[in-house]
Amino acid sequence: MSALAALIRRDIRIALRVGGGALIGVLFFLTVTVLMPFAVGPDLALLSRLGPAILWLGALLASLLTLDRLFTADHDDGSLDLVVMSRTPLELACAAKALAHWLAAGLPLIIATPALGLLLNLDGTATLAVALTLLAGTPALTFTGMIGAALAVTLHRGGLLLAVLVLPLSIPVLIFGVAASQAAISGPLSFGTPFSILCALSLVSFVLGPFAAAASLRHGLD
Amino acid sequence: MRLSGRNLRCVRGGREVFSALDFSVSSGEALTVLGPNGSGKTSLLRLIAGLLVPADGAIALNGGEAELSVSEQAHYLGHRDALKPALSVLENLSFWRDFLGGEMQDARQCLAAVALDHATDLPAAYLSAGQRRRLSIARLLAVRRPVWLLDEPTSALDAAGQELFVGLMRQHLGRGGIIIAATHLPLGIEAGELRMRGPA
Numbered sequence: 001m002s003a004l005a006a007l008i009r010r011d012i013r014i015a016l017r018v019g020g021g022a023l024i025g026v027l028f029f030l031t032v033t034v035l036m037p038f039a040v041g042p043d044l045a046l047l048s049r050l051g052p053a054i055l056w057l058g059a060l061l062a063s064l065l066t067l068d069r070l071f072t073a074d075h076d077d078g079s080l081d082l083v084v085m086s087r088t089p090l091e092l093a094c095a096a097k098a099l100a101h102w103l104a105a106g107l108p109l110i111i112a113t114p115a116l117g118l119l120l121n122l123d124g125t126a127t128l129a130v131a132l133t134l135l136a137g138t139p140a141l142t143f144t145g146m147i148g149a150a151l152a153v154t155l156h157r158g159g160l161l162l163a164v165l166v167l168p169l170s171i172p173v174l175i176f177g178v179a180a181s182q183a184a185i186s187g188p189l190s191f192g193t194p195f196s197i198l199c200a201l202s203l204v205s206f207v208l209g210p211f212a213a214a215a216s217l218r219h220g221l222d
Numbered sequence: 223m224r225l226s227g228r229n230l231r232c233v234r235g236g237r238e239v240f241s242a243l244d245f246s247v248s249s250g251e252a253l254t255v256l257g258p259n260g261s262g263k264t265s266l267l268r269l270i271a272g273l274l275v276p277a278d279g280a281i282a283l284n285g286g287e288a289e290l291s292v293s294e295q296a297h298y299l300g301h302r303d304a305l306k307p308a309l310s311v312l313e314n315l316s317f318w319r320d321f322l323g324g325e326m327q328d329a330r331q332c333l334a335a336v337a338l339d340h341a342t343d344l345p346a347a348y349l350s351a352g353q354r355r356r357l358s359i360a361r362l363l364a365v366r367r368p369v370w371l372l373d374e375p376t377s378a379l380d381a382a383g384q385e386l387f388v389g390l391m392r393q394h395l396g397r398g399g400i401i402i403a404a405t406h407l408p409l410g411i412e413a414g415e416l417r418m419r420g421p422a
Contacts, residue, residue: 006320010309017308078302081273085293086322221273 011100021066051120052181129184143209154220257418263404307347
């Protein structure tokens with residue numbers, strides 16, 4: 001257990017230091033959201049209708065941005081070899097790395113959401129609903145994205161390929177995330193239905209992600 | 223304790239690197255793997271470390287902890303240093319100590335043993351190649367493992383560093399450890415030799 005705690009602590013520490021990915025993600029999220037009103041125009045009603053979708057897309061792209069370095073950084077400096085050799089099961093190490101990545105790169109996005117909601121003319125309830133769905137859904141993005149990140153190690157320079165591999169996997173999360181937010185804002189569906197499915201998607205990804213990533217890493221060593 | 227490989231065959235990228243390779247090292251012994259570039263020295267070490275899968279043959283550690291695999295009882299010191307430039311010297315070493323687990327030593331003492339104790343708070347990004355190597359060597363001391371797999375361990379080390387490392391290897395062998403080192407330079411300790419054939 002202390003081995004996993006050490007791994008999580010190290011990854012968060014690196015992400016928060018200069019050159020780490022944590023703040024880059026938030027800045028990117030901010031940029032995407034700020035650009036949207038310029039593209040869509042100053043129609044406030046339209047903006048608030050599109051708001052949840054824009055926030056979700058922004059969060060999706062921002063969480064992808066730093067994901068490709070999840071394993072390649074460790075592979076490039078040789079750390080991955082030692083992680084594979086260690087007495088900690090590789091599946092657990094993968095899960096720990098994904099958790100650290102979510103804490104460092106995913107959580108700040110959710111914290112930034114209320115501020116960005118203002119830019120999109122979302123009221124308090126709507127912003128809260130979006131933040132809540134992001135809280136339930138972004139872990140699924142990280143844990144499924146981890147599979148792509150592990151494949152990127154095998155396919156050298158797979159950074160761009162990662163987006164192609166991972167984005168289709170994130171479609172269900174996007175659909176139910178936005179559906180739950182819309183349900184909370186305007187109805188007519190109840191909030192609980194799509195939100196439960198969103199939570200279920202996250203739970204499934206907790207189980208599948210680490211195993212698929214570990215299998216891919218083991219297979220891809222050279 | 224006895225580490226042995228029998229009838230090993232390694233294939234990488236569809237090309238056979240070596241085949242029908244046998245070796246055996248006992249407690250307190252060192253083995254140097256010699257051979258021209260591309261003869262499979264690194265491949266052999268990675269095979270023993272469990273980072274490559276042999277196409278044929280088997281590796282066994284008799285007399286070790288039965289529940290652990292060979293790779294879980296080995297240290298691998300490769301070409302890449304496994305250091306994070308954003309973390310300080312002490313943070314890098316403490317992480318590997320906590321993560322690798324097992325019988326742990328004090329991190330500061332290990333840094334003193336490789337003469338890096340003056341730079342504990344320096345980010346690893348500012349270390350020279352020789353200092354990086356010293357920090358990797360400190361990892362071998364921070365957590366005790368019976369088998370050391372060393373790939374060109376003395377490259378980038380200065381004369382004092384090499385002398386220091388010879389002392390550390392002697393200590394390890396004296397405790398009943400096993401060393402397998404791929405090297406072009408003399409290791410400085412008494413060691414058996416395993417000659418790899420050049421690429422066919």
